[in-house]
Amino acid sequence: MNLWQRYQDWLYYHQGLDLYLDISRMRFETSLFESLKPQFTQAFQEMEALEQGIIANADENRMVGHYWLRNPEIAPPEQKKEIIDNLEGIEAFVQKVHQGTIKPPEADKFTDILSVGIGGSALGPEFVAEALSPDFPPLNIHFIDNTDPAGIDRVLNRLKDRLKSTLVIVTSKSGGTPETRNGMLEVKWAYEQQGLKFPAHAVAITMIGSKMDELERMEGWLAEFPMFDWVGGRTSEMSAVGLLSAALLGINIRELLDGAKEMDIATRVTEVKNNPAALLAFAWYYSGDGQGKKDMVILPYKDSLLLFSRYLQQLVMESLGKEQDRDGNIVHQGLAVYGNKGSTDQHAYVQQLREGIPNFFATFIEVLEDRPGKSLEVEPEATSGDFLSGFLLGTRLALYDNHRDSITITIPQVNPRTVGALIALYERAVGLYASLVNINAYHQPGVEAGKKAAASILDLQRDVLGVLKASSTPLNITDLSAKAGASEQCETVYQIVRHLAANQRGVTLTGDRAKPANLTISYH
Numbered sequence: 265m266n267l268w269q270r271y272q273d274w275l276y277y278h279q280g281l282d283l284y285l286d287i288s289r290m291r292f293e294t295s296l297f298e299s300l301k302p303q304f305t306q307a308f309q310e311m312e313a314l315e316q317g318i319i320a321n322a323d324e325n326r327m328v329g330h331y332w333l334r335n336p337e338i339a340p341p342e343q344k345k346e347i348i349d350n351l352e353g354i355e356a357f358v359q360k361v362h363q364g365t366i367k368p369p370e371a372d373k374f375t376d377i378l379s380v381g382i383g384g385s386a387l388g389p390e391f392v393a394e395a396l397s398p399d400f401p402p403l404n405i406h407f408i409d410n411t412d413p414a415g416i417d418r419v420l421n422r423l424k425d426r427l428k429s430t431l432v433i434v435t436s437k438s439g440g441t442p443e444t445r446n447g448m449l450e451v452k453w454a455y456e457q458q459g460l461k462f463p464a465h466a467v468a469i470t471m472i473g474s475k476m477d478e479l480e481r482m483e484g485w486l487a488e489f490p491m492f493d494w495v496g497g498r499t500s501e502m503s504a505v506g507l508l509s510a511a512l513l514g515i516n517i518r519e520l521l522d523g524a525k526e527m528d529i530a531t532r533v534t535e536v537k538n539n540p541a542a543l544l545a546f547a548w549y550y551s552g553d554g555q556g557k558k559d560m561v562i563l564p565y566k567d568s569l570l571l572f573s574r575y576l577q578q579l580v581m582e583s584l585g586k587e588q589d590r591d592g593n594i595v596h597q598g599l600a601v602y603g604n605k606g607s608t609d610q611h612a613y614v615q616q617l618r619e620g621i622p623n624f625f626a627t628f629i630e631v632l633e634d635r636p637g638k639s640l641e642v643e644p645e646a647t648s649g650d651f652l653s654g655f656l657l658g659t660r661l662a663l664y665d666n667h668r669d670s671i672t673i674t675i676p677q678v679n680p681r682t683v684g685a686l687i688a689l690y691e692r693a694v695g696l697y698a699s700l701v702n703i704n705a706y707h708q709p710g711v712e713a714g715k716k717a718a719a720s721i722l723d724l725q726r727d728v729l730g731v732l733k734a735s736s737t738p739l740n741i742t743d744l745s746a747k748a749g750a751s752e753q754c755e756t757v758y759q760i761v762r763h764l765a766a767n768q769r770g771v772t773l774t775g776d777r778a779k780p781a782n783l784t785i786s787y788h
């Protein structure tokens with residue numbers, strides 16, 4: 265097979281975005297491509313229905329409207345108005361913060377943003393901030409995206425004297441996610457410790473009527489922006505969730521939206537070969553037999569795209585990782601995603617990609633412009649950027665020669681338009697792929713199960729502490745578990761008290777640590 269010819273046969277190019285997609289280094293046969301066309305016809309129809317506002321997330325009885333965010337014209341009238349009003353509200357707020365007309369009571373201007381959120385309420389803002397922030401943004405951004413006390417302390421300690429000029433954005437669609445609630449309470453406490461007025465620094469992004477919305481109203485926070493119930497967390501970058509912090513950082517959000525809108529138009533094309541999202545979905549399908557048998561390794565050769573793989577991890581894995589298909593059959597679907605950036609990863613795990621277990625396909629993201637302006641020649645006729653390009657091209661060839669497939673996406677620059685386009689490209693590819701393999705991409709029942717399990721552990725901890733407080737003598741794990749009504753959960757009870765003992769919670773373990781069953785536990 266003449267590869268140069270295959271390259272040309274399969275190359276997709278989008279003129280408006282100057283974006284290329286090359287799937288020629290995936291070793292599929294044209295017959296597979298042809299045979300999947302009926303499934304694609306169905307997938308396009310389903311996508312059209314989704315864009316028209318059917319209840320695509322039946323679990324939560326919700327429409328799925330992230331495509332409307334960048335083109336309100338195609339949204340139902342009520343949603344159209346919400347989108348336009350919200351965008352204008354964000355821009356007006358940001359302008360006032362930048363001008364200093366909206367300012368904290370204790371300083372002349374806001375200097376920093378502290379963004380508290382998790383999952384879809386953090387990954388998009390983190391990715392976009394890393395990809396697109398100017399070198400010296402109008403405000404510096406920091407993130408709390410976990411309930412790790414040491415992680416929270418690190419962020420708060422570093423901000424310390426600047427808390428008084430920090431704008432705190434708390435983002436939670438549901439308004440009830442424990443990690444985000446905890447982060448918010450810890451930040452609030454830090455403000456109170458310094459005698460600062462937390463509500464005057466706080467902005468909420470949440471659904472109207474959520475617990476956070478109620479709290480925000482009660483405490484009179486500085487501002488609130490709505491999170492729409494018809495936008496899922498992992499596709500919320502183009503809602504207030506992503507746009508507020510991006511605009512505060514000085515990123516042109518209209519261009520981000522435009523890039524996404526232009527990609528959306530391209531990915532509505534019903535001819536598979538001329539639709540980049542369909543080509544991507546097809547390549548994924550081929551690679552993993554439509555069962556996710558191969559992992560997707562995302563390798564952007566550009567530092568600013570470092571967090572793209574982490575962003576895609578949620579978008580792809582939370583959407584596609586499902587036990588059941590849409591007919592209720594057990595299918596255990598998914599598509600594992602990992603990666604950081606090239607060429608850095610070539611000095612780490614790419615060894616395995618080249619020679620080890622062939623359980624993946626790579627996706628190279630190539631950025632044509634190395635930097636604005638000319639570059640130093642680090643060797644005769646070669647710049648640092650030439651090396652970066654050489655490493656990408658060389659690795660692509662070396663992988664292929666060793667029977668490892670790859671996709672290559674090429675963009676002219678990392679800018680708001682191309683980042684918007686990349687996000688939209690993957691959102692659509694995930695939706696189309698989900699249709700191909702007959703799963704619902706828009707719910708996440710597994711995450712709910714994890715949350716319930718965590719809540720029941722905390723309930724058990726309360727019971728255990730109650731028993732210990734009421735007991736006049738030390739107890740062993742078996743007796744403690746029985747008294748807490750959890751005889752079957754000795755191991756969990758042991759792990760709970762071991763954690764409490766390490767954290768000045770009044771719990772002491774006595775005895776041989778290597779023999780948990782022999783320990784005695786007391787409370788004082």
Ligand SMILES: O=P(O)(O)OC[C@H]1O[C@H](O)[C@H](O)[C@@H](O)[C@@H]1O
Pocket residue numbers: 382383384385435436437438439440441444497498582708711
């Ligand atoms: O925005 P929130 O409601 O706080 O949700 C944050 C995250 O929580 C859950 O884990 C969901 O599975 C994610 O999709 C979501 O992005």
